[in-house]
Amino acid sequence: MNKSKDVTIYDLARALKMAPSTVSRGLNDHPEINKKTKKKILEMASQMQYQSNTFASNLRRQCTNTIGVMVPKLNSYFVSTVLAGMEKVASENGYNLIISQSLELMSKEIKNANTMFHNRVDGLLVSLSFDTTDIDHFSDFIKKDIPVIFFDRVYDHPKCPCIVIDNYKNSYDLTRHLIEQGCKRIAHVTGNQLRNVYKERCGGYKRALTDAGYAFNEGLVMISEMNEEAGITTANAILAMPERPDGIFFANDITAATAMQVLKQNGIKIPEDIAIAGFNNELITRVVEPNLTTVNYPSYDMGVIAATNLINHLNGVSEMFTTNKIVLRSELIIRASSLRKNTEG
Amino acid sequence: MNKSKDVTIYDLARALKMAPSTVSRGLNDHPEINKKTKKKILEMASQMQYQSNTFASNLRRQCTNTIGVMVPKLNSYFVSTVLAGMEKVASENGYNLIISQSLELMSKEIKNANTMFHNRVDGLLVSLSFDTTDIDHFSDFIKKDIPVIFFDRVYDHPKCPCIVIDNYKNSYDLTRHLIEQGCKRIAHVTGNQLRNVYKERCGGYKRALTDAGYAFNEGLVMISEMNEEAGITTANAILAMPERPDGIFFANDITAATAMQVLKQNGIKIPEDIAIAGFNNELITRVVEPNLTTVNYPSYDMGVIAATNLINHLNGVSEMFTTNKIVLRSELIIRASSLRKNTEG
DNA sequence: CTGTTAGCGCATTCAA
DNA sequence: TTGAATGCGCTAACAG
Numbered sequence: 001m002n003k004s005k006d007v008t009i010y011d012l013a014r015a016l017k018m019a020p021s022t023v024s025r026g027l028n029d030h031p032e033i034n035k036k037t038k039k040k041i042l043e044m045a046s047q048m049q050y051q052s053n054t055f056a057s058n059l060r061r062q063c064t065n066t067i068g069v070m071v072p073k074l075n076s077y078f079v080s081t082v083l084a085g086m087e088k089v090a091s092e093n094g095y096n097l098i099i100s101q102s103l104e105l106m107s108k109e110i111k112n113a114n115t116m117f118h119n120r121v122d123g124l125l126v127s128l129s130f131d132t133t134d135i136d137h138f139s140d141f142i143k144k145d146i147p148v149i150f151f152d153r154v155y156d157h158p159k160c161p162c163i164v165i166d167n168y169k170n171s172y173d174l175t176r177h178l179i180e181q182g183c184k185r186i187a188h189v190t191g192n193q194l195r196n197v198y199k200e201r202c203g204g205y206k207r208a209l210t211d212a213g214y215a216f217n218e219g220l221v222m223i224s225e226m227n228e229e230a231g232i233t234t235a236n237a238i239l240a241m242p243e244r245p246d247g248i249f250f251a252n253d254i255t256a257a258t259a260m261q262v263l264k265q266n267g268i269k270i271p272e273d274i275a276i277a278g279f280n281n282e283l284i285t286r287v288v289e290p291n292l293t294t295v296n297y298p299s300y301d302m303g304v305i306a307a308t309n310l311i312n313h314l315n316g317v318s319e320m321f322t323t324n325k326i327v328l329r330s331e332l333i334i335r336a337s338s339l340r341k342n343t344e345g
Numbered sequence: 346m347n348k349s350k351d352v353t354i355y356d357l358a359r360a361l362k363m364a365p366s367t368v369s370r371g372l373n374d375h376p377e378i379n380k381k382t383k384k385k386i387l388e389m390a391s392q393m394q395y396q397s398n399t400f401a402s403n404l405r406r407q408c409t410n411t412i413g414v415m416v417p418k419l420n421s422y423f424v425s426t427v428l429a430g431m432e433k434v435a436s437e438n439g440y441n442l443i444i445s446q447s448l449e450l451m452s453k454e455i456k457n458a459n460t461m462f463h464n465r466v467d468g469l470l471v472s473l474s475f476d477t478t479d480i481d482h483f484s485d486f487i488k489k490d491i492p493v494i495f496f497d498r499v500y501d502h503p504k505c506p507c508i509v510i511d512n513y514k515n516s517y518d519l520t521r522h523l524i525e526q527g528c529k530r531i532a533h534v535t536g537n538q539l540r541n542v543y544k545e546r547c548g549g550y551k552r553a554l555t556d557a558g559y560a561f562n563e564g565l566v567m568i569s570e571m572n573e574e575a576g577i578t579t580a581n582a583i584l585a586m587p588e589r590p591d592g593i594f595f596a597n598d599i600t601a602a603t604a605m606q607v608l609k610q611n612g613i614k615i616p617e618d619i620a621i622a623g624f625n626n627e628l629i630t631r632v633v634e635p636n637l638t639t640v641n642y643p644s645y646d647m648g649v650i651a652a653t654n655l656i657n658h659l660n661g662v663s664e665m666f667t668t669n670k671i672v673l674r675s676e677l678i679i680r681a682s683s684l685r686k687n688t689e690g
Numbered sequence: 691c692t693g694t695t696a697g698c699g700c701a702t703t704c705a706a
Numbered sequence: 707t708t709g710a711a712t713g714c715g716c717t718a719a720c721a722g
Binding site for chain 1: 698700701702703704
Binding site: 049051052053054055056058064065073074075076077079080083084087088091096097098099100103108111112114115116118120140196197211222228234254257261283284286287288289300 | 368394397398399400401403404409411418419420421422424425426428429432433436441442443444445446448453456460461463464465494498573590598602603604606620628631632633644
């Protein structure tokens with residue numbers, strides 16, 4: 001396969017009666033080259049359909065213009081939006097993206113990290129799997145000063161900056177909002193507590209309750225997979241409770257929306273009987289009825305900012321990396337699913 | 346940066362007092378090697394923290410174990426699901442994915458294709474941008490027998506197999522279903538007509554109408570961007586019509602769901618006044634009320650099948666590539682948004 | 691089964 | 707400003 005052999009700088013050099021090194025310089029905007037020879041080289045290159053070999057170049061230069069992106073799952077609204085932002089910035093700056101998913105398995109994350117390392121990515125943008133307990137699999141990168149930036153699902157490490165939203169505060173504010181709407185018995189449906197994200201959301205929820213003088217009730221915190229199915233299961237569990245909550249804060253929109261369907265089908269009035277809130281501000285929140293109160297997660301911006309910071313660092317314009325943490329603005333979006341009183345004057 | 350220099354097979358060879366080639370063989374499961382020496386090599390490798398250099402290997406072997414994926418937009422439910430399937434297969438088979446998006450611009454698609462080519466991807470999985478009028482930017486690949494497989498948004502080329510669903514038939518069936526429900530005046534909201542996808546959906550719609558003896562009304566076909574905003578705009582346009590349709594077939598779910606919201610807010614009863622159908626079977630279809638009739642698009646499977654076929658071909662197990670087209674099964678999912686009669690016994 | 695040798699294509703010294 | 711020479715790290719012929 002690939003029989004027709006490639007045109008190399010040697011072929012160009014021969015055709016132009018120049019040295020390969022000159023051709024190389026001409027092709028790479030080298031400062032020390034005559035404009036006219038450069039022009040000739042470029043003309044001949046396009047005429048002979050020269051295509052540079054990135055690998056040879058990478059091998060020689062010891063850098064790859066490639067950024068590795070590691071995420072838990074590709075098929076998620078959040079992740080795909082982040083990726084869109086990253087791709088934009090990367091391609092604008094001449095970087096490629098190589099992407100892998102851990103499927104929430106630390107074992108796969110480790111494999112992926114090794115692949116990234118062998119591929120000599122210039123830097124890494126990582127959102128960790130739930131069950132990742134340590135980040136030894138990134139120590140090779142850290143040792144070699146290959147920058148690793150965590151986003152969303154992060155890990156505390158002095159050498160690895162991270163980009164997050166304030167899950168704790170958002171969650172606190174959201175719970176507080178439910179309290180202000182008159183909810184006395186607020187349940188919280190959340191996910192895996194090993195990583196920051198759902199743990200912090202749960203923390204904010206608890207704190208808001210205690211700050212309001214409510215007794216915290218462990219039975220009202222439900223851990224789930226946070227997918228469509230979990231929404232249904234959770235709703236049924238809530239329906240079966242002897243004493244039902246009058247407010248539920250779901251730690252993501254999908255679970256909230258699907259659960260709401262089930263609750264409504266069973267005659268529960270939203271928000272009168274149970275007020276509901278989600279998290280992320282996905283499209284779905286604007287389509288369910290009543291529209292879902294949620295938190296706007298700036299996913300696209302997070303992708304843009306992560307990639308920009310990484311590339312700046314690679315270019316020596318180190319804005320970040322002195323800061324160890326960037327917290328993006330995310331705000332409450334209050335909609336009908338939780339609005340029991342008219343707060344507007 | 347990256348000061349601490351890497352351990353190479355030469356370092357291993359020196360430490361082991363062997364030839365570098367032997368080390369290479371040991372590291373690569375070469376058949377012609379003594380089990381004991383292999384064991385020694387592997388031990389020393391892990392002891393010295395040897396990390397292979399993929400680039401050097403690629404340069405030498407002239408293949409990269411990398412698959413290029415080109416999509417119009419990363420942040421879409423369909424695309425992210427396809428990617429998830431591709432990543433799974435790729436990683437299971439030792440391939441990396443390098444991913445780029447065209448943002449519906451042929452110019453960017455061309456740039457991306459060139460980058461992929463320079464990066465010497467072993468094969469390409471492509472969903473084309475809307476405004477791509479020719480595929481000359483893939484001719485370098487085709488010339489070199491680097492396989493290019495199109496999926497979803499395809500282009501007819503003897504050397505490039507494609508993987509699709511039967512948009513025409515699905516669309517025909519869906520329109521027929523609306524007719525059977527008693528709709529007399531069916532509108533169609535669709536997207537860019539330059540590519541196969543929306544064009545075929547529109548074609549199936551038209552054919553179903555004429556087959557049923559309905560006059561085709563150009564004014565009932567509305568072209569839009571098929572995003573959330575388009576749903577709102579379209580719904581308002583429909584509300585403003587002097588003679589409103591009694592059925593609307595939206596060529597994707599997002600537009601259908603958002604439009605439905607607006608229609609309902611304006612007192613339109615679904616499906617009594619207007620029956621509605623979408624396309625793709627996204628989560629949103631199961632959350633809107635009434636639940637949305639749609640077509641199940643096997644996105645994940647499409648990713649799996651595309652990647653599997655490509656890799657099989659690269660390994661010489663050429664299942665596809667004799668077939669030029671794979672059509673995946675996709676079926677109608679009828680839900681309340683279009684159900685006017687009880688069809689069940 | 692192992693060692694020797696050469697070269698993949700490029701970018702960078704150093705010398706001219 | 708250009709040319710000659712070298713080696714990035716690896717693998718595949720070939721020879722032993």
